[in-house]
Amino acid sequence: MKSAVLVFPGINRERDMARALRLISGRAPAMVWHADAELPSGTELVVIPGGFSYGDYLRCGAIAARAPIMDAVRGFAAKGGLVLAICNGFQIACEAGLLPGVLMRNAQLRFICRDVYLRVERSDTPFTRGYNAGQVIRVPVAHGEGNYIADGETIARLEGEGRVLFRYASPDGMVDPNWNHNGAMNAIAGIINERGNVLGMMPHPENHVEASMGRTDGRGLFAGLVDHFRRAA
């Protein structure tokens, strides 16, 4: 799997992501500078990692969404290329028009870093084929603006088209306000675009991939992608 990780000024989880990709795919990703206009040739997966691009000044993701490299990413996505956008990456993807909706401040108005439980809603996508539908995984979140909001019509479409891939849930998989730490509508933690090739999610599966560090619940996402490209080849 040939992956490319975008690096904007202020992005800070690019190393975590690069390590996860290297450990699971066996191949280090290309690190692509925001001012570049093109993705490396042969890129199969583009990752927009977490962090505070441009300090999250103005609005989270708003400035990065207009960086030169994002035109190349939009072109890549329009041709069906897979894009994984995590945390600040999810915010950037929304601002860039790759995904609908917006990430507002957490309902409690505080940054929150903790492990959360996600219910995997579908397993028939390239991003979730490493999991079973209904499976509950435990991964960390670390964000101040992760509260997913969209208009009623958009939410209805997302739900109707099965485009919610991850939902905040209790350890036994029940959607419950007590387990929705940021107040997201319908407990949405991750969604895909209409075509199904762009995933945006707030949690950090890349931080739970090593058995020696404790938990490996995040591996399934990356292992599923590797498997997807292997079968496609």
Added chain:
Amino acid sequence: MAAACLPGWWIISGGRRDLPLPKVESDKIGRSPLIRNEPAITPELIAQHGLKPDEYARIIKLIGRTPTFTELGIFSAMWNEHCSYKSSKIHLRTLPTTAPWVIQGPGENAGVIDIGDGLAVVFKMESHNHPSYIEPYQGAATGVGGILRDVFTMGARPIACLNALSFGDPSHPKTRSLVAGVVAGVGGYGNSFGVPTVGGEVRFHRRYDGNCLVNAMAVGIAETDKIFYSAASGVGMPIVYLGSKTGRDGIHGASMASAEFGADAEEKRPTVQVGDPFSEKLLLEACLEIMAADCVIAIQDMGAAGLTCSAVEMGAKGDLGVTLDLDQVPCRETGMSAYEMMLSESQERMLMVLKPDKEKQAEAIFRKWGLDFAVVGHTTPTKRFLVRHGGAVMADLPIKELGDEAPVYDRPFRDTAAKAAIDPASVKPPLTLADALEKLIASSELCSRRWVFEQYDHVILGNTVQRPGGDAAVVRINEGPKALALTADVTPRYCEADPFEGGKQAVAEAWRNLNAVGAKPLALTDNLNFGNPERPEIMGQLVGAIRGIGEAARVLDFPIVSGNVSLYNETNGSAILPTPTIGGVGLLDDFTKSMTLAFKAAGQAILLVGEANGWLGQSVYLRDVCGREEGAPPPVDLAAERRHGEFVRVLIRDGLITAAHDVSDGGILVALAEMAMPAKIGAVLAAPPGIPAHAFWFGEDQARYLVTAPDPDAIARLAKAATVPLARLGVTGGRAIAIDGERPVPVDELRTRFEHWLPAYMAGPG
């Protein structure tokens, strides 16, 4: 060096190097018609600069004339307590600072220790107390920014932050907003910068009502042969300004932090800097990139007293003069005077001496990261600090006397009177053991800090092995197998009662917390927070605590490699509790072998390493259950401390125990509860023989650990051989903490109480 190497600059051919301006007589300094008139130097102006009459007399003697306004500002910046350590220096010199593994002790931006494999740990703790009280979010944020800069200035990539926060009584009207602002500020900076904040401590006490404490610690990793220092070398070398632009924020910040507060604290808000973690992240990446490209001769961050302090330190340490041309300084605002530029504490700025042939390469790197880059001066052979602005010399001062030869005081001090030990039999228990445990676990002193540490990203970089909530955080180095254990500790109520024993205890507790996770303690950083040193009783606390810290550090082979002193933490004559925070660093050879405090399974023996003599003086139990802040604090037997700590480390290394926890605030029963709650496993405990039960369970004797083990007999044999006291307290299991003959306390209810207090408090009004 060749002229071509220094575009825009002048070549020295021995002797003094000057800009091609008309020679200025010293009595005309600052009187150039190009420069607006400066205020006259009056006794009031001198006092406003925090300079005492004898200090001003010293300035006159040193330079042989009246200083200019800019020079007065420079002296006030360099000779204040914060930058000069003038009250503490002679005592700090007594501390042990060396060991075979110490690469750099105090005196640089941060301490450096060798951890093998060609790697070094660079770390330091620093206070940002005064600014945080005045403007909690920005004060705390820039405290984190400043300490991170200290670490990456030396060539290290930061891998973790910790902090120690002290606030006033929860009922004080300012406390809640200070907690909210400081915690958000610490998180706001560290989270955006991208370093995990993995540990620390939070306390509440009425003695911090008028002065909160924010002590921030940063830890980084560098290669041992790529460590960068601040001493300039070579004459005629370009001095380069890097990072953000200079503005009018933070002027006199260091002087403000060197005085006590009166009723006018709120008016000092303009002295607090504004943090920009985004710029700092860019500065980090740019600095590490130009260091890797071998461009740097010397580097110093602009922290307290900004451009003044950084330029003077680089020159003084290198036995060189420095000439600055302020017209080249990138400014955020127009019309800034030399005085303002020299005293601004705008953040995210660096000063470097570059290798002349690498200047273009360095500039290209900085431009790539969108940061300012300007040659603002050069080194000279004169040992003078010369500042030019708008065609005039604004300052011309001897650099050594400003910097490393600044005044030093041997202030009078009075030792704290010794307090009598309290006989445990004389303390009547007002509550049952179960009720007391429930009360303590839900108290502001001992309740869960989750509300705080969840606002800090503690998992970024993917190396956090043990998250906040344990005895010490454990952070893997790169992809292992080595890891660092990190902790920050002090017990101010002990220090207040007996500064010497309290100083010892702070070091011992940090040392113990590192052992408890299986790490070998290597070195510490100290952050000494005290009141006004001009009062002999406060000076006595400082002197006593430093003696205690030194004693413990010597016996435990735990040298001090960096530190910071914050004095004048007083408001209207009321001082904080003496608070010498100790930041400890230890090393684990294999991160997968780190020990945690949670019970692992039912049916395992619970063992106490160390003695239970029921020491109640200055205990949390005596204060929060009995309402008495009295007595001598527990004495620290450093030889026992060492023996017991090394014993526990061996048990962990050899895989003989399944959990370990340092026994500290609240004593054995609180420590047991802390082991039970994360595991949701209870404990069945025998009633203690001999001493009163409440003193046994809540006494705070030192040098103790609780451990659990499937095979206690093997441990008993080892303990006997090592002459380490060991007692079997009971066995894990069930759903309650159940002491024979007492009401069992269900673990889940205890946990609810433990987690309840802080969020409930913070949800309150204000």
